[in-house]
Amino acid sequence: DIQMTQSPSSLSASVGDRVTITCRASQSIDIYLNWYLQKPGKAPKLLIYAAYNLQSGVPSRISGSGSGTDFTLTISSLQPEDFATYYCQQSYRTPFTFGPGTKVEIK
Amino acid sequence: EVQLVESGGGLVQPGRSLRLSCTTSGFTFGDYAVNWFRQAPGKGLEWVGFIRSKANGGTTENAASLKGRFIISRDDSKTIAYLQINSLKTDDTAIYYCARDPDIPAAGIHYFDFWGQGTLVTVSS
Numbered sequence: 505d506i507q508m509t510q511s512p513s514s515l516s517a518s519v520g521d522r523v524t525i526t527c528r529a530s531q532s533i534d535i536y537l538n539w540y541l542q543k544p545g546k547a548p549k550l551l552i553y554a555a556y557n558l559q560s561g562v563p564s565r566i567s568g569s570g571s572g573t574d575f576t577l578t579i580s581s582l583q584p585e586d587f588a589t590y591y592c593q594q595s596y597r598t599p600f601t602f603g604p605g606t607k608v609e610i611k
Numbered sequence: 612e613v614q615l616v617e618s619g620g621g622l623v624q625p626g627r628s629l630r631l632s633c634t635t636s637g638f639t640f641g642d643y644a645v646n647w648f649r650q651a652p653g654k655g656l657e658w659v660g661f662i663r664s665k666a667n668g669g670t671t672e673n674a675a676s677l678k679g680r681f682i683i684s685r686d687d688s689k690t691i692a693y694l695q696i697n698s699l700k701t702d703d704t705a706i707y708y709c710a711r712d713p714d715i716p717a718a719g720i721h722y723f724d725f726w727g728q729g730t731l732v733t734v735s736s
Contacts, residue, residue: 538722540656547708547729548656553722591656595721599674600646600658 506530506594510603516611523579525606527592532572536596539568539577542605543588551590552577582608613637613725615709620730627699631730633692633709638725640690641665644714646723647683647694649705649732659683659707661721662692663714699734706731 507530517523527537535555540548550559552568555575565580579586587610592603619631633645646661660673662683671683682695692709707730710723 536719536721540723542656547710547726548723549726550722550724553724554718554720559724593656593658596719598658598661598672599676600721602656602658604655 505599506533506597506601508592508594508601508603510590510592510606512606513604514607514609516609517582518611519582519584521582521611523582523586523608525577525590525592525608527570527575527577527603529573529575529594529596533594533596535571536594537568537570537575538593538595540591540593541586541588542591548591613711615711615725615727617707617709617727617730620707620732622733622735623699624736625699625701625734628695628697629699629732631694631696631707631709631732633694633727635690635692635711638711640685641687644712644721645683645685645692646710646712646721647681647692648708648710648723649703650708650729651702651705654705657705659694661712661714667714667716696732699732701734703732704734 537555539552542548556568589605589607616634644663647659662671680697685692710726
């Protein structure tokens with residue numbers, strides 16, 4: 505199975521901050537990397553698919569980059585609705601696996 | 612409006628079976644794969660398996676770690692996908708989600724753009 509890691513596991517930030525979350529795959533996954541946001545008690549929400557494609561309706565302050573084994577999710581100016589847990593997920597090969605999550609908290 | 616609604620969860624004894632449903636509306640169900648996931652209390656997301664659209668063969672794949680106890684099926688006429696869980700264990704306690712997947716074979720792309728709200732399965736004696 506392809507193992508996914510994320511860093512940091514959590515971070516504290518203020519509204520307006522630039523936030524970067526890193527995801528690493530245990531082997532090359534080309535661009536088959538998706539990002540999700542999850543708030544407590546809610547289902548995950550797709551943000552980015554295939555490494556850098558912004559899902560419809562997701563604000564442009566959110567962006568994704570990377571290929572191979574290293575990927576990044578960037579929020580250019582953190583907004584109140586962005587405080588949540590973020591997961592990366594590879595779809596290169598089944599079983600589709602998720603990273604352990606990065607919790608973004610209010611400073 | 613695209614909607615997916617899971618149902619069928621509840622309290623069940625170890626060793627029993629359960630069938631979850633993912634009832635959908637607002638899109639052409641037959642054109643999409645459906646994936647199932649679960650999330651144990653306070654834990655991360657785990658992929659359970661998926662079923663492709665009939666156009667892509669209608670085949671299923673499951674996480675090998677679940678040892679064949681999970682069976683995914685679909686009824687395109689009812690726009691419902693199912694997850695049958697056999698020989699339930701306490702470790703199966705989780706919220707179970709279904710999600711839509713465009714499953715684009717030519718590009719090898721899978722992503723999960725619409726999710727249900729989840730249904731809680733609690734396995735306990």
